[in-house]
Amino acid sequence: MYINFDDYIELLKLKDDKAFELVYEHTKRGVFSIIISIVKDKSETEDLMQETYIKMLKNINSYQIGRNFNAWLLQIAKNIAIDFYRKNHNVTAYDPQEQSYIFDKAASLENDSSPHEVNELLKPLDDEERQVVLLRIVSNTKFKDIAKTLDKPLGTVLWIYNKGIKKLKDTVRKE
Amino acid sequence: MKTRQIKMLIRETALKEMPEILNKIDLSSIEIIPAFQEENAKPFTSLRRVLTYSFSFLFILVSSVLIFNSLSNPVSPYEAALENETEIIGFQAVSATSLLSESFTTPLSLSMTSDTPSILLLGGIETTSVIESEIDIINKYLNMMEVVIGNKETLLYQSKLSEDDAYQTQISFKSMDLLGNLVQFQLYYNTTQDGDLELIDGIMIHNEITYTIHGELSNSGEVIQSQFQASIDENNYVIVQDITDTTGQKFLYKIYENASLINESEISLDLTNTSIKAKINTRFQNENCQMNIEKADNGAANSGFSVNYILNNETSLVGQIDVSVEMNQVSGMYQYRYTITENEDTDEIICNRQDKGNTQANDDDFTTDDDSDDSNDTNTTTSQCPGRSDNCGKNCYNEDYLITSIKNLNVI
Numbered sequence: 001m002y003i004n005f006d007d008y009i010e011l012l013k014l015k016d017d018k019a020f021e022l023v024y025e026h027t028k029r030g031v032f033s034i035i036i037s038i039v040k041d042k043s044e045t046e047d048l049m050q051e052t053y054i055k056m057l058k059n060i061n062s063y064q065i066g067r068n069f070n071a072w073l074l075q076i077a078k079n080i081a082i083d084f085y086r087k088n089h090n091v092t093a094y095d096p097q098e099q100s101y102i103f104d105k106a107a108s109l110e111n112d113s114s115p116h117e118v119n120e121l122l123k124p125l126d127d128e129e130r131q132v133v134l135l136r137i138v139s140n141t142k143f144k145d146i147a148k149t150l151d152k153p154l155g156t157v158l159w160i161y162n163k164g165i166k167k168l169k170d171t172v173r174k175e
Numbered sequence: 176m177k178t179r180q181i182k183m184l185i186r187e188t189a190l191k192e193m194p195e196i197l198n199k200i201d202l203s204s205i206e207i208i209p210a211f212q213e214e215n216a217k218p219f220t221s222l223r224r225v226l227t228y229s230f231s232f233l234f235i236l237v238s239s240v241l242i243f244n245s246l247s248n249p250v251s252p253y254e255a256a257l258e259n260e261t262e263i264i265g266f267q268a269v270s271a272t273s274l275l276s277e278s279f280t281t282p283l284s285l286s287m288t289s290d291t292p293s294i295l296l297l298g299g300i301e302t303t304s305v306i307e308s309e310i311d312i313i314n315k316y317l318n319m320m321e322v323v324i325g326n327k328e329t330l331l332y333q334s335k336l337s338e339d340d341a342y343q344t345q346i347s348f349k350s351m352d353l354l355g356n357l358v359q360f361q362l363y364y365n366t367t368q369d370g371d372l373e374l375i376d377g378i379m380i381h382n383e384i385t386y387t388i389h390g391e392l393s394n395s396g397e398v399i400q401s402q403f404q405a406s407i408d409e410n411n412y413v414i415v416q417d418i419t420d421t422t423g424q425k426f427l428y429k430i431y432e433n434a435s436l437i438n439e440s441e442i443s444l445d446l447t448n449t450s451i452k453a454k455i456n457t458r459f460q461n462e463n464c465q466m467n468i469e470k471a472d473n474g475a476a477n478s479g480f481s482v483n484y485i486l487n488n489e490t491s492l493v494g495q496i497d498v499s500v501e502m503n504q505v506s507g508m509y510q511y512r513y514t515i516t517e518n519e520d521t522d523e524i525i526c527n528r529q530d531k532g533n534t535q536a537n538d539d540d541f542t543t544d545d546d547s548d549d550s551n552d553t554n555t556t557t558s559q560c561p562g563r564s565d566n567c568g569k570n571c572y573n574e575d576y577l578i579t580s581i582k583n584l585n586v587i
Contacts, residue, residue: 015202020201022198032193046194053200061210118189137182138189147475154493155483162495162516168181 005069012060024053027070029139031077034149037131038081041088042121048084051105070141071148078149088131124171128162178521199350251343253423256444256451263417264390264403265332265509267358267426270442271405271413272386274380274430277318277529303482304517305486306494307524308421309459312438313466314526315430316455317480317498322350322531324444324451327472332540342377349540353470353478353500356532357540363366364388378395379405383532410434444455463487471497500528 003026028049035048055076064148078087118138122130131150135141141149147157257263305311329351337345342363347563352359364377375390387406404413416427418441425443429436440457452469467483482496494517503525514525535586 011277013207014206015207017202017439019204020200021197028193028196029190033189036192042192045192046196046199049194051194052198054205054524056348057202057205060206060207086486118185118192120189121185133185134189137185144491154491155485158495159481159483162497165181169178172181 004015009060009065009069010064012057014132015057020053020057026140027073028073029068030135030141031074033082033134033138033141034077034131035094036076036119037127038078038085039088042117043088044088048077048080050078055080068145068148071145072140074135074145076161122168124167125164130169132157132161133164133168176411229580254446256424256446261334261346265362266323266346266401266444267407267417268346268362268379268388269348269388269427270319271403271415271428272360272381272388273319273322274315274413275316275386275405275407275430276381276384291512303451303463304465304494304515304516304522305459306515307522308485309464310513310524310526311461312430313496314440314456314511315438316440317468317526318480319531320453320468320472320480321352324453324468325350327446327449327451327489329536329541330451337363341365344377347470349536350529351536351540354532357536358532358536362388364390366392390524459486465498494518535579 003022005026007024008016008019008023026174031049031052035045035052036042038046039045052073053129056073059076063069080155118134119130122133125133128150132146135149136143143154143157143161145156150157152160189582202550221572233238254349257266269425285363287455323524330410331347331349332347335345335347337343339345341364344363345426348362348364361380362377363380364375367374367376371393373392375388375392377388379386379388388404388408400417402414404412404414410431410433412431414429415433418427420424423443424443425441428438428440428442430438438457440455443454443456445452445454450469452467455464455466455468457464457466463486465485465487469481471479471481478499479495480498484494486492486494492516498513499512499514500509502508508530511528513526513579515522515524
């Protein structure tokens with residue numbers, strides 16, 4: 001369902017529960033996606049999501065009606081995640097030895113739908129590809145919004161997305 | 176595992192892990208930062224005004240200096256994909272001929288009846304997008320691009336004394352197609368003076384087919400129109416016009432079939448590292464379309480194209496086309512497979528691919544005579560300037576000569 005977030009800004013300023021719930025329900029996937037694409041530590045995700053929505057509400061007066069609310073919110077989430085990452089970057093060191101893990105998981109899904117960690121699935125992708133793929137697939141974010149959030153041209157974002165999908169397909173095929 | 180399954184796996188895995196935090200946020204405890212107050216703004220506004228004026232003044236000053244510099248120094252700011260007169264003339268002639276050969280020769284890659292288009296929509300899908308319905312035109316340009324873009328080390332324009340006594344000048348062009356085959360074009364032409372114009376008349380030979388070439392070179396000194404025409408007959412021809420300006424090397428193409436203009440496109444060339452890429456700007460069904468085209472480099476051999484496109488009417492629509500070359504098992508000929516991704520939908524279309532060369536290229540094919548006996552590191556030899564029966568005595572890579580050449584070049 002498409003909603004115009006601008007219709008709810010005034011209600012958000014009044015801390016209206018229903019307006020906040022509606023905005024939250026329609027944006028949580030995107031916020032979650034951008035955060036886990038930067039901070040791979042699962043235990044921190046919840047706090048960072050909370051921080052994002054609190055910061056959004058605190059700064060709601062600085063949002064200008066007519067601009068892209070979703071991209072604005074994603075930008076807040078991205079900044080919060082990056083701040084966290086800078087302070088704790090040693091927590092999420094990349095281990096190339098485990099790179100093949102995703103393929104085992106992916107292959108096993110066909111036989112068993114046991115739970116997986118999404119970042120393990122996306123290990124073949126670099127950071128940019130992971131961000132774009134997560135935002136597009138998990139939250140169905142428009143490419144235009146992704147481009148704005150990541151500050152990249154639309155064509156580049158599409159290129160990154162297709163490259164990421166192809167990489168995942170190739171990886172699964174090899175397995 | 177199919178793409179859809181991969182996406183579903185990612186989505187489901189992510190959503191299972193997504194925490195629910197709605198109930199953990201206490202709205203009443205959040206202090207919303209108040210809106211900016213006009214009263215408080217006054218001191219800041221005056222400061223802002225000072226800064227605005229300062230930056231405006233600085234901007235005007237810098238702009239003026241840049242404009243003055245650009246007027247007094249007309250050297251192009253971009254790295255030219257085509258470096259000299261031979262390459263510019265050669266590119267126009269080869270690209271026009273290549274478009275022409277794709278447009279007017281019998282489709283080879285598909286065994287179809289004469290009234291069947293050279294396009295096959297796989298799986299019976301309908302043409303649902305602008306790109307799919309215009310794939311015939313796109314395919315003409317892709318056939319041409321296969322010859323003229325890609326790694327510069329496998330694109331050789333060479334000017335030399337004509338091997339055909341009927342013509343003064345010859346430009347030989349060699350490139351490598353996506354199958355690694357050597358592609359060759361030979362341009363032979365004479366020049367005659369007509370006032371300020373230098374007229375060019377000649378022929379282009381490719382795959383044993385001869386095309387008529389007519390051109391015009393203006394020597395008036397100022398810039399300038401340039402035009403180059405390759406024809407099969409008086410009603411079927413391609414015109415390419417050099418519209419290069421300070422922003423880049425650009426060419427305007429017009430394809431005429433049965434005396435009717437069927438497409439007009441602007442193509443600009445871009446050199447990145449050693450690879451030439453192309454950008455096509457055209458209009459499809461009243462929509463502006465921009466396609467960024469490059470050869471997809473898979474190691475030693477190029478195996479396809481990557482095309483990014485943007486359709487722009489009231490809203491922007493972006494898409495991606497991956498083009499690969501594959502053999503048609505029925506006809507034994509090679510064809511293009513277009514995989515078009517737009518709005519999450521993927522369609523595949525098979526299109527005709529013109530046969531370009533039959534023998535595998537090797538490094539020696541792109542080595543000029545001069546490479547073997549001197550230290551000249553350029554890969555294009557211009558022992559004689561094109562359009563002249565004598566040696567001009569200048570090195571065509573001399574910067575001053577190049578600038579003059581490009582400024583004065585008006586090829587028809």
